[in-house]
Amino acid sequence: MNDFSDVDRSGRAAELVEHLDHVDRALRAPGGPKERLRAHLALAPGSRVLDLGCGAGHELVQLERDGLCAFGVDASATMLAASRARLAGLGHPARLVRADAQHLPFADRQFDGCRIERVLQHVASPAAVLAGAHRVLRPGGLIAVLEPDWASLTLVSQDAEAARAVADEAGGHIPHRDIGRHLRRLLADAGFVDVRVDVELMVYGSVEDLSRMVSLEHVVDRACAAGRIEHSRGVALLREQRSLSKSGAFHATIHRSVLAWARRP
Numbered sequence: 001m002n003d004f005s006d007v008d009r010s011g012r013a014a015e016l017v018e019h020l021d022h023v024d025r026a027l028r029a030p031g032g033p034k035e036r037l038r039a040h041l042a043l044a045p046g047s048r049v050l051d052l053g054c055g056a057g058h059e060l061v062q063l064e065r066d067g068l069c070a071f072g073v074d075a076s077a078t079m080l081a082a083s084r085a086r087l088a089g090l091g092h093p094a095r096l097v098r099a100d101a102q103h104l105p106f107a108d109r110q111f112d113g114c115r116i117e118r119v120l121q122h123v124a125s126p127a128a129v130l131a132g133a134h135r136v137l138r139p140g141g142l143i144a145v146l147e148p149d150w151a152s153l154t155l156v157s158q159d160a161e162a163a164r165a166v167a168d169e170a171g172g173h174i175p176h177r178d179i180g181r182h183l184r185r186l187l188a189d190a191g192f193v194d195v196r197v198d199v200e201l202m203v204y205g206s207v208e209d210l211s212r213m214v215s216l217e218h219v220v221d222r223a224c225a226a227g228r229i230e231h232s233r234g235v236a237l238l239r240e241q242r243s244l245s246k247s248g249a250f251h252a253t254i255h256r257s258v259l260a261w262a263r264r265p
């Protein structure tokens with residue numbers, strides 16, 4: 001179980017809301033993944049758009065500013081309270097529904113668009129979420145999805161085997177850590193057409209820089225605890241990576257955001 005799969009029972013709900021603030025700032029930069037995802041939804045003002053797993057409501061505010069009629073769904077009462085607070089002052093009650101995205105409580109063909117950001121990685125069945133999204137979209141309705149691909153982490157090391165073992169632990173606590181690379185297939189399987197995929201490749205030049213996405217210390221610890229590498233090799237790798245970082249020779253990459261968008265026929 002991972003904290004974002006059940007925020008209210010994680011014991012860290014307030015911390016997770018705060019975490020979403022940080023991530024939102026990173027992804028909302030002009031030309032960044034959030035803006036690009038919005039461009040792919042291309043909905044006319046007044047359109048009804050669903051934000052599945054809306055979290056603390058960061059994007060709901062933006063959708064409303066764009067003149068859309070935004071509905072937020074989330075499984076967490078804490079997240080919905082944060083959304084409600086963020087949406088206060090809209091001039092109309094926020095349209096928020098507490099529900100499991102795998103079992104949407106909406107009639108068929110209700111929405112013109114649907115966005116899903118960093119949610120499918122945390123649910124038991126991403127396919128069930130996309131099947132529901134397909135059902136509640138009208139024919140011609142648009143869907144846009146943003147998920148990371150934690151399994152795409154690369155590190156450069158003299159001990160390539162240890163680097164691979166450690167990279168294999170990135171996002172290891174997340175149910176679908178490599179969801180990004182499956183979005184095209186999942187959308188097609190759910191019945192969507194004109195599926196397009198784009199990837200944001202991040203390049204990190206220091207251990208500190210990388211830590212905004214992945215804590216090297218954590219993944220090394222986990223790789224050792226899981227028996228993927230001996231403790232001494234983990235320690236050596238960490239020492240090497242810190243040294244590379246200090247000398248300006250550190251190099252790590254990850255597909256931070258995989259964007260996929262499609263149409264309901």
Ligand SMILES: C[S@@+](CC[C@H](N)C(=O)[O-])C[C@H]1O[C@@H](n2cnc3c(N)ncnc32)[C@H](O)[C@@H]1O
Binds near residue numbers: 119
């Ligand atoms: C990483 S957060 C992303 C939130 C938001 N989309 C964003 O980008 O800021 C994941 C969100 O998905 C919600 N979530 C997880 N499983 C869910 C489910 N089965 N149904 C609805 N929401 C779910 C969590 O409560 C959390 O708010």
